[in-house]
Amino acid sequence: MHTPDKPRVVLGVSGGIAAYKACELLRRLTESGHDVRVVPTASALNFVGEATWAALSGNPVATGVWEDVHEVPHVRIGQSADLVVVAPATADTLARAAHGLADDLLTNTLLTARCPVVFAPAMHTEMWEHPATAENVATLRRRGAVVVEPAVGRLTGADTGKGRLPEPGEILEVCLRVLARGAGGGRDLAGRHVVVSAGGTREPLDPVRFLGNRSSGRQGYALARTAVARGARVTLVAANTALPDPAGADVVPVGTAVQLREAVLKAAGDADAVVMAAAVADFRPARYVQGKIKKRDGQGPEPVALVRNPDVLAELSAARPRPGQVVVGFAAETDDVLANGRAKLARKGCDLLVVNEVGEDRTFGSAENEAVLLGADGRETPVPHGPKEALADTVWDEVVRMLNAGGPPSSR
Secondary structure, three states, X not given: OOOOOOOEEEEEEOOOOOHHHHHHHHHHHHHOOOEEEEEEOOOHHHOOOHHHHHHHHXXXXXXXXXXXXXXXXXXXXHHOOOEEEEEEEOHHHHHHHHOOOOOOHHHHHHHHOOOOEEEEEOOOHHHHHOHHHHHHHHHHHHOOOEEOOOEEEEOOOOOEEEEEOOOHHHHHHHHHHHHHHOOOOOOOOOOOEEEXXXXXXXXXXXXXXXXXXXXXXXXXXXXXXXXXXXXXXXXXXXXXOOOOOOOOEEEEEEOOHHHHHHHHHHHHHHOOEEXXXXXXXXXXXXXXXXXXXXXXXOOOOOOOOEEEOOOHHHHHHHHOOOOOOEEEEEEEEOOOHHHHHHHHHHHHOOOEEEEEXXXXXXXXXXXXXXXXXXXXXOOEEEEEEXXXXXXXXXHHHHHHHHHHOOOOHHHO
């Protein structure tokens, strides 16, 4: 029986080997306070039985349109949901949903749902890349559904490639962000491609040492997750992070500032917005020592000569690979935060600069942040202390505002 104060989630499960992972997603949904009703396809029950779904959800499992007919399940389940998430979503389920078929309880539920819908695809690479699947995904996204990009990794058998179901914890994060925005929150980045950089670059000095910084990448990952929940296609350029890949983002791992520059410029070619949240090293050692630098008795260390790294944010702001592209920078300051931020905004030429105060025990590695968003048009938006996802949503609000106006003021 539904508990009134709990969000109602329908978990649709398609018939793929990744159905077993949906058990973990179900557990996480229920433990985080959601009332979950599982709707498996007939094929899904070949992988995980009805008793498992019932035990984990605490609710009866709906498997067919002819069960409990007096309750009209093919209509009521979708009508009463706050969120429908299909995980895994096979190529067949995506096709049937895109074409509006209603040949089982899950597809009936999708047709009657007026709440946000999230699909987490899982299939072999060839199936994901097939033009038919690509068109079906594009159709679903155009209608407002969130279709997360599958992960890259081990598939059925010995195959490896894109098509793996994202980790359940990351699918949960997408669901939470979608629920937080509500039925009218909108997928306002649908059809947009955004690029986010995250983490901190490392500049090698010798095979075992490097110059780096304290950035964990958590703010950049929050930006990626919230963009996925808002319907964007997301490319995440990640520098030296230890975080799980956000569900739905194409992750490009990099190490140094030069590698990050190459990856960001490549991805930015067709991007509507680029958010440079990574902490990019300003300098790198002028010389890389092939062997480990030894400590010698009675001798001090040799000075380490440094050279400047490329200024990726300034280069992006000047080049604008795509007309109307919005470019967002981050400024981590330790003193005179706003004054230094305004100076950096003018110097870099970006459209928006997120300025925050950092220190050994502030911001880096924390799940929370506070900042001020400075706009090139003079706007100033304070974001109070809170989850990094809240700051991320505020950033995307500003980006969406500019995109809907035809791009940043400088491009109009």
